[in-house]
Amino acid sequence: MITLTLAEVAAAVDGELVGDGTRTVTGTVLVDSRAVAAGDLFVALPGERVDGADFVPAAAAAGAAGALTTRPDPALPCVVVADPVAALGRLAATVHERLVADGLVTIGITGSSGKTSTKDLLGQVLAASAATVSPQGSFNNDIGLPLTVLTADAGTRYLVLEMGSRGPGHIARLCRIARPAIGVVLNVGSAHLGEFGSAEVIAVAKGELVEALPAGGTAVLNADDPRVIGMAPRTVARVVTTGVEAPADVRATDVVLDEQARPRFTLQAGSEEHPVALQVVGVHQVANALSAAAAALAAGMTPPAVAAALSAAGPRSRWRMEVTRRADGLTVVNDAYNANPESMRAALAALVQLPGRRRVAVLGAMGELGPGADAAHARLGRDAVRAGIDLVVSVGPDAIGVHTGALAERSAGTGTSSDDAAQEDGALDSVVHLPDREAARRLLAEELGAGDVVLVKASRSYGLEQLAADLLGADGAAS
Numbered sequence: 001m002i003t004l005t006l007a008e009v010a011a012a013v014d015g016e017l018v019g020d021g022t023r024t025v026t027g028t029v030l031v032d033s034r035a036v037a038a039g040d041l042f043v044a045l046p047g048e049r050v051d052g053a054d055f056v057p058a059a060a061a062a063g064a065a066g067a068l069t070t071r072p073d074p075a076l077p078c079v080v081v082a083d084p085v086a087a088l089g090r091l092a093a094t095v096h097e098r099l100v101a102d103g104l105v106t107i108g109i110t111g112s113s114g115k116t117s118t119k120d121l122l123g124q125v126l127a128a129s130a131a132t133v134s135p136q137g138s139f140n141n142d143i144g145l146p147l148t149v150l151t152a153d154a155g156t157r158y159l160v161l162e163m164g165s166r167g168p169g170h171i172a173r174l175c176r177i178a179r180p181a182i183g184v185v186l187n188v189g190s191a192h193l194g195e196f197g198s199a200e201v202i203a204v205a206k207g208e209l210v211e212a213l214p215a216g217g218t219a220v221l222n223a224d225d226p227r228v229i230g231m232a233p234r235t236v237a238r239v240v241t242t243g244v245e246a247p248a249d250v251r252a253t254d255v256v257l258d259e260q261a262r263p264r265f266t267l268q269a270g271s272e273e274h275p276v277a278l279q280v281v282g283v284h285q286v287a288n289a290l291s292a293a294a295a296a297l298a299a300g301m302t303p304p305a306v307a308a309a310l311s312a313a314g315p316r317s318r319w320r321m322e323v324t325r326r327a328d329g330l331t332v333v334n335d336a337y338n339a340n341p342e343s344m345r346a347a348l349a350a351l352v353q354l355p356g357r358r359r360v361a362v363l364g365a366m367g368e369l370g371p372g373a374d375a376a377h378a379r380l381g382r383d384a385v386r387a388g389i390d391l392v393v394s395v396g397p398d399a400i401g402v403h404t405g406a407l408a409e410r411s412a413g414t415g416t417s418s419d420d421a422a423q424e425d426g427a428l429d430s431v432v433h434l435p436d437r438e439a440a441r442r443l444l445a446e447e448l449g450a451g452d453v454v455l456v457k458a459s460r461s462y463g464l465e466q467l468a469a470d471l472l473g474a475d476g477a478a479s
């Protein structure tokens with residue numbers, strides 16, 4: 001962060017200063033007292049189970065310069081506010097405004113799927129050209145976004161921000177903390193459909209990003225998604241389009257997957273064409289890479305530099321199409337970070353591309369889909385069988401719809417009832433439902449071996465990333 005005195009912090013957040021206002025924050029701003037180091041500002045968040053304000057003495061012992069908190073504590077100089085989350089946002093807004101005045105370029109990314117993947121690509125591409133800050137993990141909300149902003153300093157040229165949305169108004173609020181000059185909208189799908197109600201409402205909410213852009217800014221819109229390209233009239237910024245299918249300013253042609261399901265394509269921008277070979281897995285990453293490319297071009301990079309940096313960018317965040325080979329030759333694809341119909345489709349498409357003796361999909365439920373959830377689970381089971389997956393294992397009561405969908409498709413496909421198609425001589429049925437992770441672990445430990453490729457995917461709350469780690473044993477623990 002840029003160096004601020006506690007008096008400046010108090011002024012920025014309109015808080016009451018209790019203690020020595022000349023103390024200077026020289027370190028970072030954080031909300032976890034266990035991570036505090038000398039010179040940091042500890043933000044004490046009220047939580048459901050613990051109150052951060054109780055940890056101000058611990059932060060003091062670890063060397064914090066001060067605390068942003070709801071009540072004064074003699075252990076540290078405190079800036080006292082009623083709402084520390086709102087104050088954190090205001091502090092980030094003040095710092096962001098100063099940095100932008102000094103030339104910082106901020107790029108915001110939103111969409112239903114692929115925000116983290118795209119920010120990881122874009123962060124690496126921009127870093128090839130100048131000092132770049134991009135979020136850790138999925139820091140994309142009212143706490144993670146300002147904390148990310150506050151890690152930028154006078155040396156930072158590019159700031160990449162992931163902007164998540166749980167409802168109308170959220171992205172607009174994040175843009176008031178850090179108004180981007182470049183805004184990227186990836187897609188409008190069914191993530192959090194239950195909370196939003198409809199895809200139209202999601203499109204309205206995601207479009208808040210392009211509405212916040214300034215006249216001199218750039219909106220990067222995915223022309224392959226009608227709801228995204230439909231946002232063009234909502235911005236005063238210049239619009240740059242990306243597309244694999246549709247004609248667009250920044251395009252991918254000649255898309256192929258290599259033997260590890262990593263996409264290669266030709267990046268076309270204006271009259272220039274450059275080959276790209278991604279290090280990340282799955283054809284869905286082409287759209288993410290194009291969005292990152294268009295944003296980097298808007299930020300001033302050249303097409304050959306962007307193509308080279310995209311090809312060098314590795315996977316950064318865990319549990320997103322993380323491909324690991326066990327010593328005995330079993331391949332585990334851990335995509336258990338989250339799940340919705342679009343990302344399930346993308347993951348199955350990648351799975352069938354991976355070479356192996358047998359392809360196995362271990363699928364848990366997709367959360368937060370609202371009233372369409374049953375139909376979506378049934379469709380997933382059907383699509384898995386149609387895609388040619390050799391063994392479809394659904395896990396947990398909420399995923400029972402996947403099982404029934406898979407059974408229905410199999411009997412439709414073979415012209416037999418599911419009973420007729422069942423196992424012979426103790427061989428495992430090709431469509432299996434298991435009650436929980438432990439049952440899945442036991443069955444898969446016995447069943448899987450060299451040459452098999454297994455995808456593990458579900459919404460995060462079902463904890464299947466642990467199943468993937470268990471399958472990998474010591475290999476999983478080490479990575």
Ligand SMILES: Nc1ncnc2c1ncn2[C@@H]1O[C@H](COP(=O)(O)OP(=O)(O)O)[C@@H](O)[C@H]1O
Pocket residue numbers: 111112113114115116117118138186187282284285287288320321335337338339342343344346347
């Ligand atoms: N463009 C995309 N279209 C469909 N699915 C995607 C796309 N990009 C990533 N995914 C999948 O969506 C899931 C979440 O990816 P992530 O990058 O973490 O997105 P987000 O941050 O938007 O939740 C992963 O399973 C990933 O493989």
Ligand SMILES: [Mg+2]
Pocket residue numbers: 115116137138140162
């Ligand atoms: Mg994310």
